[in-house]
Amino acid sequence: MNLSIFFEPLPEDAFGYPEDVKSVGGYIAPFLHTFPDWRQAEVVLIGLPEYRGAHSPADVSYQGPNLIREQLYKLKKGTGSWLLMDLGNLLPGISLEDTYLRLKEVIEMVVDAGKFPILLGGSHDLTYGQFLGYEYLHKKIGVVLIDSQLDIQENPDVAPEGSHLHRLLLHEPNYLFSFSHLAHQSYLTDNDTLIALEKLHFDLFRIGQVRQQLKEIEPVIRQADMLSFDVSAIRHQDAPGQRQANPFGLTGEEACQLCWYAGQNDQLSSLGLYGYRPEFDQRSLTAMTVATMAWYAIEGFYHRQRTLDFQSNHFLRFAVGFHDNPHKMLFYKNRHTEKWWMEVEDLAGERPSLIIPCSYQDYLTAADGDVPSRWIQVQARM
Incomplete structure (x- = not known):
């Protein structure tokens, strides 16, 4: 056209x-x-x-x-x-x-x-x-x-x-x-x-x-x-x-x-x-x-990173465990921008996990043993 x-x-x-x-x-x-x-x-x-x-x-x-x-x-x-x-x-x-x-x-x-x-x-x-x-x-x-x-x-x-x-x-x-x-x-x-x-x-x-x-x-x-x-x-x-x-x-x-x-x-x-x-x-x-x-x-x-390969060296990976849950919550931090992402698994097991943007505060919340509200919201939409 x-x-x-x-x-x-x-x-x-x-x-x-x-x-x-x-x-x-x-x-x-x-x-x-x-x-x-x-x-x-x-x-x-x-x-x-x-x-x-x-x-x-x-x-x-x-x-x-x-x-x-x-x-x-x-x-x-x-x-x-x-x-x-x-x-x-x-x-x-x-x-x-x-x-x-x-x-x-x-x-x-x-x-x-x-x-x-x-x-x-x-x-x-x-x-x-x-x-x-x-x-x-x-x-x-x-x-x-x-x-x-x-x-x-x-x-x-x-x-x-x-x-x-x-x-x-x-x-x-x-x-x-x-x-x-x-x-x-x-x-x-x-x-x-x-x-x-x-x-x-x-x-x-x-x-x-x-x-x-x-x-x-x-x-x-x-x-x-x-x-x-x-x-x-x-x-x-x-x-x-x-x-x-x-x-x-x-x-x-x-x-x-x-x-x-x-x-x-x-x-x-x-x-x-x-x-x-x-x-x-x-x-x-x-x-x-x-x-x-x-x-x-x-x-x-023109300041975009243009890479979201979370398995690459551009990202640090953090795993947070919960005492009453065998699963771990995964977080990713960009080494250069210091921006954070969080992995959300589909509890129903019907679709692949999603990696969504989050903040450092979400990571601290999970590290304190609480589930971040952002994780809950995404899980409800999956």
Whole structure:
């Protein structure tokens, strides 16, 4: 399939002449006249000027992806080769559902080719299109959403931006293995919904838990195949360009740290940065915040270890025994990054063991004779 039919080129006067050859704009290959040979890239940028699923879409400026680009292109290039291409903006479909299906085809093709797409702009319901891209990749996936609230309302009058998570979780065929939601704010979230999702063994972390234990959140992100980040999770001071601006939330630094974790995750194959509303962003502060988040994701990508051979010399192996159980719990530590993994055996014996990301604290918990909660959660999903 020729991807170029789905995209519109970028304006040459804005993106064709980088002021600094050492900036991101000096290293990126944008779609100006000729669609770039994206198969030669490692990371691809995709703009999503689609807001029909948003609350109050009539007031939206559709320049969001380009405004983020303007800020990103000005930043200095980081380390590594930075084989980065910008495919331009995805042309919206005739209907919103058509856009979801277009995004699905693009994600499926790009991810299947081993490229890392970063999606810029658009309302948060486009997460559903991002998720659909994994339907025919023949694997169970882990999904991480970062948002100030759970977009799982069932009211038919609610905009798709507020209900897309419901569609994602109930999608058939079911290829969702794990789901984690980070940074929800309790006063914006229905408690019955939280209880129902916890019974399904999903991981839910309040904003306070994320901020207080940012390093403990890293293993959660490390088990994701796709990540969706709604700008509403960031406080108004750092990201005023959002419809539901809130004085509380993640700082810009914390958002960038989470994107750094995401970029470093060898398993992560797509990242969506959603919810930017330029009509509320008078000084382009939010565009700069989102651009910096994308920068950290790209920089993290070029710090990936690209090896998960747990039997190699890159890993140390630790076995923890329990006095009332003949089995041992196995842990693995990367010698270079000092990141930890944990082996989870299927107690029913119906499937092979899984080696999942964990933290040093999980190892200490097992060494003290207790079973880590992360092990219990995975065992329940096997």
